[in-house]
Amino acid sequence: MKPEDFQFMSTMLKQRSGLVLNEDKAYLLESRLMPVSRAHNIKGVEELIAEIRKTNNEALIVEVTEAMTTNESFFFRDIKPFDMFKDHVLPHVLEKCAAKKSLRIWCAAASNGQEPYSLAMILKEEAAKLAGWKIEIIGTDISRQVLKKAEQGLYSQFEVQRGLPITLLVKYFDKQDDQWQIKPEIRSMVQYKYYNLLDSLTALGHFDVVFCRNVLIYFDQPTKGKVLEEISKLMPDYGMLFLGGAETVLGVSDKFAPVAGQRGVYALTGK
Amino acid sequence: MKSCLIVDDSKVIRMVARKILEELKFETREAADGQQALDSCKESLPDAVLLDWNMPVMSGIEFLRELRALPGGGGPIVVFCTTENDIQHIQEAIEAGANEYIMKPFDSEIIQGKFSQVGLL
Ligand SMILES: C[S@@+](CC[C@H](N)C(=O)[O-])C[C@H]1O[C@@H](n2cnc3c(N)ncnc32)[C@H](O)[C@@H]1O
Numbered sequence: 001m002k003p004e005d006f007q008f009m010s011t012m013l014k015q016r017s018g019l020v021l022n023e024d025k026a027y028l029l030e031s032r033l034m035p036v037s038r039a040h041n042i043k044g045v046e047e048l049i050a051e052i053r054k055t056n057n058e059a060l061i062v063e064v065t066e067a068m069t070t071n072e073s074f075f076f077r078d079i080k081p082f083d084m085f086k087d088h089v090l091p092h093v094l095e096k097c098a099a100k101k102s103l104r105i106w107c108a109a110a111s112n113g114q115e116p117y118s119l120a121m122i123l124k125e126e127a128a129k130l131a132g133w134k135i136e137i138i139g140t141d142i143s144r145q146v147l148k149k150a151e152q153g154l155y156s157q158f159e160v161q162r163g164l165p166i167t168l169l170v171k172y173f174d175k176q177d178d179q180w181q182i183k184p185e186i187r188s189m190v191q192y193k194y195y196n197l198l199d200s201l202t203a204l205g206h207f208d209v210v211f212c213r214n215v216l217i218y219f220d221q222p223t224k225g226k227v228l229e230e231i232s233k234l235m236p237d238y239g240m241l242f243l244g245g246a247e248t249v250l251g252v253s254d255k256f257a258p259v260a261g262q263r264g265v266y267a268l269t270g271k
Numbered sequence: 272m273k274s275c276l277i278v279d280d281s282k283v284i285r286m287v288a289r290k291i292l293e294e295l296k297f298e299t300r301e302a303a304d305g306q307q308a309l310d311s312c313k314e315s316l317p318d319a320v321l322l323d324w325n326m327p328v329m330s331g332i333e334f335l336r337e338l339r340a341l342p343g344g345g346g347p348i349v350v351f352c353t354t355e356n357d358i359q360h361i362q363e364a365i366e367a368g369a370n371e372y373i374m375k376p377f378d379s380e381i382i383q384g385k386f387s388q389v390g391l392l
Binding site for chain 2: 079158165
């Protein structure tokens with residue numbers, strides 16, 4: 001790939017989605033954009049980039065930006081954060097929200113839906129404690145393609161064997177040919193929306209619990225800090241934030257601090 | 272070191288499973304059908320059983336029911352590993368006392384994930 005093409009693409013991607021693409025990852029452009037070229041009957045990635053540079057075609061830019069996202073996810077990813085949600089964070093926020101009896105949870109990089117559906121299944125299992133509560137789970141992502149899949153809630157045999165206990169599979173999924181579909185009772189607990197974390201987030205409303213896992217790793221430090229600051233504005237002082245296993249707030253933002261003894265969970269500092 | 276009994280009538284599958292489980296630091300034993308597996312369990316109970324469904328002589332589900340009826344037979348953690356992938360089979364397995372269920376084809380990631388879910392890792 002020509003250096004100026006790489007430069008152009010990495011600048012554009014950083015602007016559009018926050019993605020930092022270092023030179024050693026140039027091959028990712030080739031491998032992920034090849035299918036986009038093909039879909040548009042464009043000969044190769046070089047020609048695709050030339051087309052974007054020439055026409056500034058918005059639809060194509062959006063498509064390319066989406067194609068460059070990494071959407072890997074699985075049910076109950078890393079398991080511990082979900083145990084902590086159930087055992088510590090949920091009782092904590094339920095106590096704080098007892099007066100209004102409503103709880104809002106946000107999955108800020110929902111990908112194919114495994115994370116919000118894992119939370120929905122936990123809440124379903126805890127239904128006895130939640131009688132009379134209004135519970136909302138909002139899943140957002142920058143990729144319309146993953147949102148579509150999340151909405152369908154349709155997973156391959158391989159996907160439902162990653163992290164999902166078999167008892168929950170039989171309880172909350174229906175078999176559709178060789179795929180598995182999340183049951184409407186769980187499906188309807190989650191609402192999906194397109195949202196770019198780089199945009200102003202205020203329109204989303206307030207959230208008592210935020211899962212923002214395995215997305216900040218793709219951003220540079222200032223972007224991470226800015227997103228965390230924006231998220232902090234959406235949360236009440238008792239709100240709780242979950243980050244991915246390779247992510248932290250330390251040295252990135254002073255809005256949050258790790259909760260002792262609960263790895264991956266962060267509380268607001270009030271700063 | 273934890274022990275795992277691998278039960279499958281296919282030698283190839285036993286071999287693949289053995290390699291994966293040995294990498295996960297299990298001491299492994301093998302059986303080619305439910306009866307052999309039961310005999311092996313009567314000698315000594317393993318910590319885990321990786322169990323195929325369809326086998327000659329005695330099927331996996333029959334073995335599981337016999338195992339759970341043995342003195343101490345509630346102990347071993349049983350993970351089915353079979354091509355049977357419909358809800359009825361899975362439900363039947365859970366009712367018979369299976370702890371987890373893998374739908375073939377499997378790979379080391381799936382085995383590792385399921386084994387850690389049931390606390391074997
Ligand atoms: C690796 S997945 C994480 C999924 C899930 N949270 C988990 O931990 O398993 C990262 C997701 O972040 C999304 N993403 C990347 N940049 C984004 C942005 N600027 N705004 C919103 N979502 C973004 C991607 O589309 C992708 O689906």
